Every structure is written in C-alpha cells, then in structure tokens.
Amino acid sequence: xxxxxxxxxxxxxxxxxxxxxxxxxxxxxxxxxxxxxxxxxxxxxxxxxxxxxxxxxxxxxxxxxxxxxxxxxxxxxxxxxxxxxxxxxxxxxxxxxxxxxxxxxxxxxxxxxxxxxxxxxxxxxxxxxxxxxxxxxxxxxxxxxxxxxxxxxxxxxxxxxxxxxxxxxxxxxxxxxxxxxxxxxxxxxxxxxxxxxxxxxxxxxxxxxxxxxxxxxxxxxxxxxxxxxxxxxxxxxxxxxxxxxxxxxxxxxxxxxxxxxxxxxxxxxxxxxxxxxxxxxxxxxxxxxxxxxxxxxxxxxxxxxxxxxxxxxxxxxxxxxxxxxxxxxxxxxxxxxxxxxxxxxxxxxxxxxxxxxxxxxxxxxxxxxxxxxxxxxxxxxxxxxxxxxxxxxxxxxxxxxxxxxxxxxxxxxxxxxxxxxxxxxxxxxxxxxxxxxxxxxxxxxxxx
DNA sequence: TGGGAGCGT
DNA sequence: ACGCTCC
Numbered sequence: 001x002x003x004x005x006x007x008x009x010x011x012x013x014x015x016x017x018x019x020x021x022x023x024x025x026x027x028x029x030x031x032x033x034x035x036x037x038x039x040x041x042x043x044x045x046x047x048x049x050x051x052x053x054x055x056x057x058x059x060x061x062x063x064x065x066x067x068x069x070x071x072x073x074x075x076x077x078x079x080x081x082x083x084x085x086x087x088x089x090x091x092x093x094x095x096x097x098x099x100x101x102x103x104x105x106x107x108x109x110x111x112x113x114x115x116x117x118x119x120x121x122x123x124x125x126x127x128x129x130x131x132x133x134x135x136x137x138x139x140x141x142x143x144x145x146x147x148x149x150x151x152x153x154x155x156x157x158x159x160x161x162x163x164x165x166x167x168x169x170x171x172x173x174x175x176x177x178x179x180x181x182x183x184x185x186x187x188x189x190x191x192x193x194x195x196x197x198x199x200x201x202x203x204x205x206x207x208x209x210x211x212x213x214x215x216x217x218x219x220x221x222x223x224x225x226x227x228x229x230x231x232x233x234x235x236x237x238x239x240x241x242x243x244x245x246x247x248x249x250x251x252x253x254x255x256x257x258x259x260x261x262x263x264x265x266x267x268x269x270x271x272x273x274x275x276x277x278x279x280x281x282x283x284x285x286x287x288x289x290x291x292x293x294x295x296x297x298x299x300x301x302x303x304x305x306x307x308x309x310x311x312x313x314x315x316x317x318x319x320x321x322x323x324x325x326x327x328x329x330x331x332x333x334x335x336x337x338x339x340x341x342x343x344x345x346x347x348x349x350x351x352x353x354x355x356x357x358x359x360x361x362x363x364x365x366x367x368x369x370x371x372x373x374x375x376x377x378x379x380x381x382x383x384x385x386x387x388x389x390x391x392x393x394x395x396x397x398x399x400x401x402x403x404x405x406x407x408x409x410x411x412x413x414x415x416x417x418x419x420x421x422x423x424x425x426x427x428x429x430x431x432x433x434x435x436x437x438x439x440x441x442x443x444x445x446x447x448x
Numbered sequence: 449t450g451g452g453a454g455c456g457t
Numbered sequence: 458a459c460g461c462t463c464c
Contacts (some may be wrong), residue, residue, distance in 0.1 A: 031450035037451070054449040072450090084464095099464050187462050218456060220462090247452060296449060343451095 001115045001138055002164075002232075003105040004145040005088060005122060008133040008153065010101035014048055014080045015070055017131040018408050018416060026067045030055050030319050033251045034071055036401045071401035077101075079409045083130055091122050096236050104142065104236055112163060119161040138163040140232045143227035146184040147174070149200070166230025175203035175228065185224045193217070202228060242280040242349070248272045249343025252397035255294055257338050262291060263329055267389055270325045270343040274318040277346055278375060283314035284346040285357055287324040289384035291332065294340035303339075305332035314350050317371060321346070342397075382411070 007013055011029035016022045026043040030036065037044075037053045044067060049058065061067045081100045088095045094106035105114050105122075119136035126134050135148025144164055151174060152162035164171045181191035183202050197216075199205055206228035214222040223233045248269040255260065266289055277284055290306035307328035314392060325344065373388050406414035 033450070036449050052449080056449075185462070189461060220455075243453070245453080249451070251450070294449095371463080 001107040001110060001112070001140060002142055002145045003092075003107060003115065003119060004098075004142075004149045005084075005103045005105060005126075005134050006137070006149045006153075007084070007101040008135060009039055009041050010081075010132070011072060011077055012041045013132050014077050014246075015073070015405055016041075017080070017148055018076075018405060022068060028058070028067060028069050029072050030069055030403075032072060032399060032401075033253065034069075034402060035251065037069070038072070066200045069403060071404035073404050073407060075407045075410050076405065080130065080132065083409075084132065084134075087126055087129060088122060091118065091125070098236065104145070107138075112165070116161060116163050119163070123160050132335060134160070136161045140230045141227040141232045142236065143184050143224055144171070144230065147178070147182075150182065153199065172203065175206055176201055178202040180205050180374045183219060183224060183228070188220065190217070242282055242351070243276075244349060246273050246276045246284075246349070247343060247348040248276070249290075249341060250399060251341045252339070253400040254396040255338040255340045256362070256397050257335060259329070259333055259335075261395055261397050262333070262339060264343060264395060265342040266325050266329060266344060267322060269342060270321045270389075271318055271388060272320050272383075273344050273346050274316060274371075275375060275378070277349070278316045278371060281352045282349040283316050283352050284311065284321070285314045285348040286310045286346075287328065288320055288345040288347055289328045289332070290343050292341045293337050297338075298340055301336070303334065303337045305334065307332040308347075314355055316352065318374070322388060399409050 012022075012027045015029065022041075024043065025041070026047055026049075027041040028037040028044050028049070029039040031038045034055055036055060037049065037051065037058070037410060040051065047067070048087055049067075055069060058067060058069060062069050077100055081097070085095060085097050085103055088103055088105055092105045092107065094108075095099050096104040096106070098104055107118065110118065115138050119138055123134055123136055126132055135149055135152040137145045137147065137152055138161070139145040139148045144166065148162040148164040151164070152158045152160055155162075164174070178201060179191075180186055180200055181188065185203065186194070186205075194200070194205065194217075195277060199208065205225050208225050210222040210225050211364065213225055250265070250269070252265065268288075271288070271373055287309045289309075290304065292304040293300060293302050295302065307322035309328045311324065315321070321344075377386050378384065404415075408414060408416055
C-alpha cells in the first residue's frame with residue numbers, strides 16, 4: 001500500500017500556525033515578487049478567486065480588508081516541510097518527499113486496517129505537533145493514492161483519511177464521476193484530446209487498452225491507465241537522481257536596463273546555481289544566461305537575449321562560473337531595453353566523482369576547500385551570508401516581498417514575539433539568550 | 449501577471 | 458526546439 005500525505009492549503013496553513021488571527025479568514029499567499037496568488041485558504045476559494053490571479057487585480061479587496069494577501073516565505077515553508085517529513089519518518093520507515101507539501105509513504109506488509117489506522121495516527125500527530133492540517137490517501141499505486149487524497153480532501157465524511165482498494169465498488173463509483181483531467185498526469189491539453197475520443201472520466205481511461213493509448217497518445221498515459229487499474233508502474237526515484245540541468249531565475253522588483261544591475265542579478269543567480277551544483281556533487285560544462293523584457297508591456301520594445309558559454313573544463317567553482325557570466329553579459333547586452341527578469345542555467349552536468357576518477361589528474365580539481373567553507377557557512381548562517389563580490393544595498397531589481405511574515409523557525413532575530421501573554425517575560429528572556437547565542441556563533445564561525 | 453524541473457515528439 | 462505536465 002502507498003500513502004500520500006498532502007497538506008491542506010500548505011502555505012496558508014503555515015502562515016496560520018504563527019498567526020492564528022488568520023484562522024477562518026480569506027487568506028492568499030502570493031508568488032515570488034508578489035506577482036500572483038499561488039495558495040488560497042478555503043474561504044478565499046469560496047470567494048471564487050482563481051489560482052494564479054494577478055495580485056494587482058485583488059488590490060481593492062485587500063485594501064478594504066476583505067482578504068489577506070501575504071508574500072511567500074519559502075524559508076518558513078521549507079522548514080515546516082522538513083519537520084513534516086520527520087514526523088512521518090518517526091511513524092513509517094519509507095518516506096519519499098514528492099514536493100514541499102506532499103510526501104509518499106510506503107506501507108509494505110500492512111493490512112488495510114493497519115494502513116487506515118496509521119493514516120489517522122500521522123494525521124493527528126501532524127496536526128498536534130506541527131499545527132498543520134493534512135489529508136492522507138491510501139491505495140495500491142501512486143496515481144490511486146493521489147486520487148484517494150483528493151477524495152479525502154473533498155468528502156468530509158472520510159475525516160481526512162481515505163483508503164481505496166483497486167477493485168472495490170467504491171473506487172469504481174468514484175472513478176466514474178471523476179473528470180479525467182483530475183487524474184494525476186492528465187493536464188488540460190491531454191484531457192481535450194481524450195475528449196475527442198469520448199474519454200471524459202477516470203473510469204473510461206482505466207478501461208482503455210494500454211497498447212492503444214501508447215500508440216495514439218504516449219507511454220506516460222498508458223502507464224496512468226494501468227495505475228488506475230491498480231498496477232503500479234510509476235517510479236518515484238527520479239527525485240533522488242541528480243538534476244540534469246540547474247536553473248536559477250527571478251523577476252525583478254522593478255525593471256532595469258542598467259548593465260551593472262543586470263550583472264549583479266546574474267551574479268547572484270550564478271552563485272545560487274553553483275551551490276545547487278555542488279550540493280548534488282556535479283560539475284558543469286556550460287553556462288547559459290538570459291535576460292527578458294516585460295512581455296506584458298506591449299508598448300515597450302521586447303528583447304530576450306541569451307548567451308551560452310562553454311567551459312574549458314567541467315567545474316563547480318563559483319569563480320569560474322562568474323567569469324562565464326561576465327563574458328556572457330558582454331556578448332548579449334544591448335542598451336535601450338527595460339529588462340524584467342534574469343536567469344542562469346548550468347547545462348551538460350557530469351558527476352564530479354566519476355569525472356575526476358576517469359581523468360586521474362588533480363589539476364582539474366579547483367580549490368574545493370574554499371567552496372566547501374563558503375557552503376558550510378551559508379548552510380549554517382543562512383543563504384547569502386558569504387557572497388562573491390560587492391553587495392548592492394537595496395537594488396531596485398531585488399524581489400518585491402512587501403508582506404512577508406517572519407522566518408519564525410530559521411532566523412534567531414525573527415522568532416515569535418509572545419506579546420503581553422503571561423509567558424511573555426520568560427519568552428523574551430529566552431529570545432534574548434538566543435540572540436546572544438546567535439551573536440556568539442557569528443563571531444566563532446569564521447574559523448570553520 | 450512565479451519558479452523549477454523532466455519527459456515526449 | 459518546443460510543448461506539456463507537475464507543484
């Protein structure tokens with residue numbers, strides 16, 4: 001049996017843990033740069049505000065206090081996600097995080113009743129120890145577990161835990177009334193193509209001949225149909241494999257055409273990409289950088305240049321990548337455009353260990369100690385504590401995040417304030433002590 | 449008016 | 458290279 005544990009309105013729920021006044025109110029969390037709504041509370045869904053609504057369209061509602069809109073706080077959500085995974089591991093040995101708010105758990109050798117009980121136990125624990133509402137779907141395949149989770153969320157009588165057997169009448173009834181595009185892996189386009197063939201429900205897809213599906217659509221769709229029948233054929237191990245390319249890109253808080261500012265933004269993305277590269281123990285052979293103007297401004301000239309810089313030898317050294325960035329910007333920059341976004345991609349990645357073993361020459365290995373030290377300090381003290389080159393104070397290109405909550409669980413300076421509650425004095429003392437500890441750690445750290 | 453990734457054609 | 462899919 002496979003379980004899928006999925007948090008309800010994860011980002012909003014994380015915000016509510018630390019700000020209970022948001023409970024039972026319409027709350028939305030915005031994307032990076034406060035661009036659009038990417039998470040909604042049930043109350044906001046009830047107002048029929050769709051996913052992805054541009055924030056500026058909601059400005060009026062927000063000003064009148066009818067809705068709350070928060071900037072996204074990924075540091076907080078990431079930490080809550082890690083805690084959720086840990087709670088699951090305490091209850092079950094085989095946990096595979098699929099996304100920030102979804103985790104698969106593998107329950108081999110458990111009876112249906114035991115699976116049901118375990119689902120109820122983890123749900124209760126996560127609510128109690130973490131304050132997060134989650135639902136649990138249990139089924140023989142990933143696709144059915146996803147579906148079971150969907151049902152646990154929508155039909156209240158399941159009380160957050162739904163177990164679906166592959167061949168039960170309940171499962172059949174559910175599949176018959178489920179639109180095919182609600183099935184995992186079926187998006188808008190595939191659903192349209194299926195509708196042409198008269199396939200509109202999950203049940204109809206399940207009844208299709210996989211060989212036909214493979215011929216007329218794709219191998220992915222054939223697998224999905226098999227999964228709906230209870231034949232497990234999706235592997236989740238892709239998540240543990242090292243990435244084949246690494247990208248870091250961000251929109252700007254404010255458009256800019258100033259070369260030095262573009263360079264600064266690209267440098268930051270290059271440094272973050274290099275960190276990700278070293279984390280998965282790869283080397284890159286090519287660096288691609290790009291800029292784009294604001295495609296929503298039809299009145300302004302559009303330009304999306306990119307430059308590809310092959311490296312002389314594979315590297316994970318931030319300084320080598322930064323040099324490629326400098327060269328690439330020289331190649332692609334043209335004055336007279338207002339750019340809105342910059343990004344860096346590392347392509348053609350190779351495994352660091354294998355590459356070095358196959359060449360047996362230490363000269364290709366560039367100063368690992370420096371990079372390791374930088375990574376260790378940033379890991380411990382927070383991203384960007386040590387950076388290459390000058391820091392730009394309050395550059396206009398930096399992300400907008402006007403309504404971000406505190407990073408309550410990952411920053412000493414942003415811990416919860418206890419206010420006037422009777423526990424306030426003790427809490428304030430604890431916070432003071434923790435800040436002193438943080439300062440001491442900051443002083444001690446450079447020796448690392 | 450988001451960011452990041454993989455797969456299939 | 459591009460389109461589709463996921464979250």
